[in-house]
Amino acid sequence: MPEFSDTIINLFDGLKKRQATGEGGLLTGSDPSAFDVSDPLRLWIIQVGVIIMLDQLLSLGLGRMKQPKVIAEVLGGILLGPTAFGRIPGFTQHIFPSQSLPYLSLVANIGLCLFLFIVGLEIDASVIKRNARMSAIVSLAGMALPFGLGSALSVPLYHHFIDPSVQFTHFMLFTGVAYSITAFPVLCRILTELKLLDTTVGIVVLSAGVGNDVVGWTLLALSVALVNAGSGLTALWVLLTCVAFTIFLLLVVKRVMLWLARATGSTDDGPTMFYMTVVMILLWACAFFTDIVGVNAIFGAFLAGIIVPREGGLAIALTEKLEDMVTIIFLPLYFTLSGLNTNLGLLDDGITWAFTIAIACLAFLGKFGGCTIASRLSGFSWREASTIGSLMSCKGLVELIVLNVGLSAGVLSPKVFSMFVLEALTLTFMTTPLVRALYPPERRVIATSGGAPPKTRDDEGGDLDADKKSLINEEQPWRYRFTLVLDKLEHMPCMMALTQLIRPPVPDFSSVVPMSAASDPAPLKYRRPEVSINALRLIELSDRASAVMKSSTADTLIHTDPLLGIFRMFGELNDLPVSSSLAIVPHDDLACNVVDHAKQDASQLILLPWLPPCASIAETSEGATLRREKFDHNPFEVIFGTSRDKSASAIHSQFVRGVFAQSETDVALFVDPGNHLNTGAKTGGSYHIFLPFFGGPDDRLALEFVVQLCTNPRISATVVKMEKREIENMQIERPSTAHSDVKVDTNSLALAHQQGLTISSIIAFPDTVYGQTNTQMRMQSETADSIIWSRYAGRNLSDVNTTGLLRAALSRIDFTNLASPVPLHAAIQRASMCQRVLVVTGRSKRLAVEDHHAELKDLVEEHRAVGHEVMSKTIGDVATAFVVSGCPSAVVVLQAANVEMH
Structure with a gap:
């Protein structure tokens, strides 16, 4: 069998060649950062490590300033470019050599397509339909005026900084699109963090942002088509082809994807492996088609995200499967490429800085002015209208994508590109503090349904407070209004047990006979109270896009959340009236949200669950003993002031103590030891x-x-x-x-001290702080x-x-x-x-x-x-x-x- 022998020999020869090309490691004295065309992975890993570490360091500081993470990623890319680190001798040649950039660009663009797919998943057409009347004017005004101002500014910019070989109409179109775009993903994040999703302002901005995003990407596709086409007729054919492709996706493929999702059970139990495979094939097929017809591949990825069904939270489940890799790896790579092309050192004269300031000011005035005036004409107050204008002026990474497309197409010069990047960074940075100043919590108007008059947050609960006072008195301190917190499945038994205990027979105050008017003091008059339990479902708002998507769909999520469904059924079985609420807030705001919710609902008692750190019981030959929990600490968390115990109970204790410290309502905490050793307990309830x-x-x-x-x-x-x-x-x-009298022997209470045990502090969290007591108070x-x-x-x-x-x-x-x-x-x-x-x-x-x-x-x-x-x-x-x-x-x-x- 000479053929088989020859095959084996050739195989080993191939392995030897591959081994030889891989020689020359760190131990042989070779430079580990040296770029090798045949094996670019080593340098790529170094680049990814540098990018991620710098972004995380910047996000630690900017996160404390309540800035979105995109700010840190853009700044990190700029710092790694020729603006800062690129000035260090040998840095760019060793870390980002020009030969390695194509490989970095390939991975970054793959990630960009995945990100645009996630952006498409975030676009919910039902949001536009529900609020079309309110948001249509704001969205159109927020695009028309900025587009006009951008087109006007493009005239002097073109004559000063753009090569005459570039057609003016192409440059004007890119400038107008960059001015009119709004960063919908960043906008969703800001609305959620500022707790504006349930306000009239938040609803209008969310709806207008969706429409703005769709129109903006369409204009970008048109701009790319015009640039890539050799003539106007070719551009028209490209545009018509994209329109036909989009209609085919929306009318045919979308229905097929919905049928396939239901057939595979993906709408009930999350996307199956087969359905995920089909979605990924669809994503890259759409990207490939739009790319070959003359439009950027990211537009096809965006369309693929739009046609994925929303039924059963399928879009959220798909986002959860993709977002971590995209957010942690791919997007920072893309921003680094933008930063490598951004050189703020080119802004080295007065006329350049004058144009840079003009770009930023006109971009803000266009968005702010157009949306503010449109909102004011729609019936909003000046404060609310200006808040809408400030939010719509957020640029974020969407404008950076537009700018990078223009740079790669040769429409924008490096200097103009750097000017627009600085403008996008400035407008995104100022959005959050400006909204906080214009629209503080006490001024916010809660959105209502059914045409009910809107209420400010201070107005809520006014009548309920009076009801609360009418039910509690010194003689019979009964409490019947409860706020019950649900956050994790393991806490459900605690809350069910506590709810079962707090449902005594409702007292019949009608039997109380008022005393005569001459009696002193006059008794309180009571009416028959009703038990009211409001189940507050808490979901932590993380950095993930899926958490933001849940926030924007909270009105539907409240009906499908499993924990609320279980507790509502528990209430029905026990004849208890249970109302539901859902809040998606950052971890640091969980306690404040519970306190505010209880105050607005005029609750008389907050019910919380907690599983203590040593709740686990282990059965041994000597009996039941407490099982120790192991707590691991990250020393860097202490340095950056984010030290937290990683055990679930210890993390939850921070939330519990926050409620204790801030609550103006009585609080009851159910501590479940987590064992069932009391087997001799009686039955019968x-x-x-x-x-x-x-x-x-x-x-x-x-x-x-x-x-x-x-x-x-x-x-x-x-x-x-x-x-x-x-x-x-x-x-x-x-x-x-x-x-009877009971005697207790003190000998049975003797202390059995154990030696050699070291008790250490678990977490460094400040204890509840109260006002200074004095002798009179005591x-x-x-x-x-x-x-x-x-x-x-x-x-x-x-x-x-x-x-x-x-x-x-x-x-x-x-x-x-x-x-x-x-x-x-x-x-x-x-x-x-x-x-x-x-x-x-x-x-x-x-x-x-x-x-x-x-x-x-x-x-x-x-x-x-x-x-x-x-x-x-x-x-x-x-x-x-x-x-x-x-x-x-x-x-x-x-x-x-x-x-x-x-």
Whole structure:
């Protein structure tokens, strides 16, 4: 078999040749950055590493200034070009040699096609249809006036800076398109971050931006067709071919893609592998066709994105699969190529800077003036109209794409290109601060449906506040308006359990007979309240385009979100009225959003979930032990001030503590220990609540909460007033309503200190800050403790002033006193005597009677628990003691409204 032998020999010879060409590495003394045409990957990796690291460093600083990431990418590209780093001797020759640029350009243009495909996915035609009447005038005015100004400015620009070989009409057309374009992707991001999507201004800008983007890309395609065509007749044929191709895609291919999506189940469970393959083939086929007919390939990629179905969130799912690679790798490469072509050093004389300033000023005035006047004529106030004009003046990366197309076509010179890049960067940079100044939150008008009159954010909830006050009184502090937070699937059991507990029978206030007018004081008049639960779904707004797409489709996403669907069904099964809300905000604004939403909804109690860091329980041969969580730290995060624990519970604790710190509403946090060791619990839906009462505004709220829960006949409670006292034996003394005395042996509470355990801080997050307390405030708080304790613990159930509902609740509560030198240990042991117990405590981070820090440290060492510092700062020392001790019961932690006195 000589043929087989010859084949094997030739194969090995080929391998030897390939190995020889790959020799010459770092260990042999060769330059690792030397460019090799046969193997360009090595230098390409170096280029990508330099580009990504510089962009990330710039985005750290610009992100704190609330600037979009595109600013950092454009600046990074300019710095790597001849403007800055290119002036370093040998930098360009070693990192960006001219021989390597074609390879870099190929990858960047592949990424650009993918990005334009994602932009097409973001374009939702239904947005234009729903708001066509409001946005059509703004969109047209925002393109006509800038196009006219750009065309007028192109005359002196052409005579001063453009070679006469370039046709003036081509240059004028590119200048007009660059002036009239609006960066829709960046605009969506700014609207979302500034929380303007639910305002009338945001809706109009979003709709006008969509229309502006579609018309802008069409004009760009026409410009490229005119430049590439040899004659006007050829350009007409190119234009008609593109129009016919677009109609074919919209009328035929779009329907086929929808049918295929439904047939493969992609609209239900996300795109299948086969459907993704078809979409990718369609993307490159469209790009290839538009490129060969004389229009840039990016236009075909944009059309491919438009015809992808939106049903079932398919466009969002496709974006999620592509966006990370495009955003992290491809787009920075494209901006670097733009930066390598941008040389701000060419702007070296007065006439050049005068034209640069004129370009920026006229570009802003064209967009700002046209959109502002059109908005004012449409009925908006001057403040709202100017905000619309400021947002529509955002240029971003879309204008850079137009400029790069013009540069590659030879229409723009390097100097004019640099002038327009500086203009685009300036207008994008000033958009966010200008909108913040023109349209602050208190001035924003919320969009309403059904023709209802619009409301400002300050106007919302005014009547609800009055309702809230009419339902809460000192005698019967019932709370019936709740804001419930849903953010993750693993928190659903917590929220369902807490919701199940807070649904006592609604008291019938109609049975309260008003006293005569001569009586003093006059009683409050009540009307029958109704339980109201508003489920707030929180979605974190990340840097991904898919998150921005979710924000723009929040009105439909609220009906399809699985967490809200599960909770709505839970409410229907339990006969609870549940309303839904959805918010997509950055991580740092999650807590503020919850607080604002509760205030606008006039909620009386915010319900939060939390899984503590040491919630995991491991079964061993010696019994149940707490499983330690491993926390990894990035040392660079400390340098840049972004240090965060990477565990889900610790990250979530930052959000919880933010709500505690900012809330002007009472807050209840359900702490789920995440174990099911209490197998001896009774069945039948009955619960027993244990409340250790130490005093302070949070404990007083906890006592009121327990009394309300006990209006449910299936819930009973034990409330223990704790006192730290150095005595030999601890005796529980009961008031007159007690049935027996209970002796507790202090020997069973001996501390078992463990040696050699190192407890470290988990995260560096500032603790909740309250106003400085003084002696008068503390005395008032202690007096309030005595009053509320005597109101419930010392009340005679036969008192005629006690309503039937309150009398029934107090009959199911056992009030006791307990003195101990180690009150936390005593409370834990007392709670362990109850079955199916739910522990309710106050957070007690202010005006607390006792300092439990030393005893909590002993408990931590005794049980070898980790994460106690996170828990202590989040839920307080008392609740932390129950969690680290391995108590199998859940804990509800309450904090009174964040005011000086409750």
